[in-house]
Amino acid sequence: MAEGQASSHRKRRVRTAWLFLAPMLVGLTVVAIWPLARTVFYAFTDASLSAPGDYAFLGFENFAVAEDGYWYGLITDPLWWNAVWNTLVFAAGSVAIEVVLGVILALVMNAEFPGRALFRAAVLIPWAIPTVVSAKMWAWMLHDQFGVVNHTLMTLGLISTPIAWLADPDLTMLSVILVDAWKTTPFVALLVLAALQMLPKDCYEAARVDGVHPIKVFFGITLPLIRPALTVAVIFRLLDALRVFDVVYIMTGNAESTMTMSVYARQQLVDFQDVGYGSAASTLLFMVIAFMTALYLTAMRADVMKEGR
Template sequence: MASHDTAVAGNTSRPSGRERGTRVRRRRVRAAWIFLTPMLIGLLLVAGWPLMRTFWFSMTDASLSQMGGASFIGLENYLVYDDGWYGVLADSLWWNSVWNTLYFTVVSVGCETVLGIIVALVLNANFRGRTLVRAAMLIPWAIPTIVSAKMWAWMLNDQFGIINHILISLGLIDMPLAWTANADLSMWAVIIVDVWKATPFVALLVLAALQMLPSDCYEAARVDGIHPVRVFFKVTLPLITPALLVAVIFRALDALRVFDVIYVLTSNASSTMTMSVYARQQLVEFQDVGYGSAASTLLFLIIALITVAYLYLGRRQLGGDS
């Protein structure tokens, strides 16, 4: 009887499997915070302080000539009524830049995603010279954006550009096109340049995901005689969806704050003006720091809302699939 009581007491003093798992989880969380703290402090100093300063300037009448003597005006830079609506939110040019940004993001990221998957599938196949082709694929992505944009500006020139020369030689057009000056073509010219530049990035992430897929499911599909297209949509695409979501969110963030490629190709043209170009125009050319800071703050909020919504929907989709 005593030995039975001793055994029971010994069993009660031992931690259960659930308690041990909880302790291990707590240690992992504690270690994660220890490693993340220096990065979070650096991020707060590098990004947090400028962001708060921009938000403060957006509520003042600061200008480049009077940064120190700015007065607090509240939300007047955003929206105010004084015999009419004034502010960034009442500016039709701002809403035009919002539309241009969203249109550019959806079309360019959509094209990059489709082309990136196709390129990754081709590079995932076994053929001679595959390593050389993979290295050559990264060249557009490795070229600095300013350099590639200027290079494309020369190629798209309506006087001496090689793009018009090729299209005329093929009989596709009768006269040179002003790709970057024509309001109907300039946005598509910018999208073409961005797709050429960023497609290798998407292809690289998708190719890395394809390299990690198990081969047994493909062998079983080959034995069963399932069509490769059906295998792609039923097997490959669901398995690479997490990597594809990462590629899309990174490209969407870059596209929403795009500035360099558009400014080099079309400068301040209203047909291609994005939110970043609009904010730069207010800050630098008009020297209105308060108004430009309000536009920059709205740009940050729009990107943050879209990112949170995308991550939430992506997590729900992955959770539903699992």
């Protein structure tokens, strides 16, 4: 083939590629990039939900402003920092529980026993249930007067008076974390199981022949080998947990004791109609998540480079 012909062929291929890429790129720009850009823009205005076109620029006033010697704005709002703290507690608590239970679930799913297929199917069920439904189901089970959880605990003699799982401010966060863990542990378990199935069989054989205790085998062989998969699972779940909304809002509404950053931002935006202030909160949340994603992507790229691909 002549040189010029080859290069014009290559040019045509590149043009075709962009043509096929275009519809998706337009879609993603319209539903993701543009709305995000507008949110960041609104964060610097006093727009309201009832008349979003009618706004004035405030600069950084939604974030922080000094007036008559007092500071106002998002970063001076104790309720915002309460939401930040709640989000961190929720993320740390739910992800920790999910990882421990997820590994246990995955080990059981990976074991050979009669009925394993049924067990694997059962693990998928909490994942398949919509968050709204699981939140409502658990709200009913945790009902202080008529709930089956209190009933069972009292029948077993573990508690003497009913516990207000969703009303006592000291307990609501724990309840919400447990419900989230119930629904998302299967996802972690599936990721861990995929890693377990790729483990070399021979070191287990060797360990068995040498009579090494199974718990030692787990911490000595299994855990180090599945660590990359666990890291991925933890990062995925952390990024999800930091923006949690559904389960918290459905179980406890806008209650202060569980309010996360997403719940706070939505309340400002929709309930208080304050698009400017709510957008400022959303923008801060986005920056936290973007920072963590960037860290993760950099780490991943470094990994890929090391593998020499």
